[in-house]
Amino acid sequence: MGKSSLQNQSDEEVLFAFQKGNKLALEIIYDRYGSLVYRIIYRMLNNHQEAEDLTQEIFIILQQKCN
Numbered sequence: 127m128g129k130s131s132l133q134n135q136s137d138e139e140v141l142f143a144f145q146k147g148n149k150l151a152l153e154i155i156y157d158r159y160g161s162l163v164y165r166i167i168y169r170m171l172n173n174h175q176e177a178e179d180l181t182q183e184i185f186i187i188l189q190q191k192c193n
Contacts, residue, residue, distance in 0.1 A: 133157075147192060156185055 132140055132154050140158075144151035163184060168177035 144188075144192060149189075149192060152185070152189055152192060155188070160185065 132143060132148070132150055135143070135154075137158070140151050140154045144155060160181060164177055164181040167180050168174065171177055171180070
């Protein structure tokens with residue numbers, strides 16, 4: 127399943143594809159939720175650089191779990 131076809135899928139379907147090892151699914155999850163994760167972390171830390179770093183770290187951990 128390509129990225130373009132995944133983009134039209136529900137969150138649940140994208141998450142299922144991610145759990146099955148589809149690395150493109152993580153890109154979709156990041157596109158959908160990366161800014162939300164960043165905003166939540168920023169509100170907690172009130173520091174742009176730390177919020178960016180932690181957001182990146184969260185998605186790296188997710189990627190590692192896919193491997």
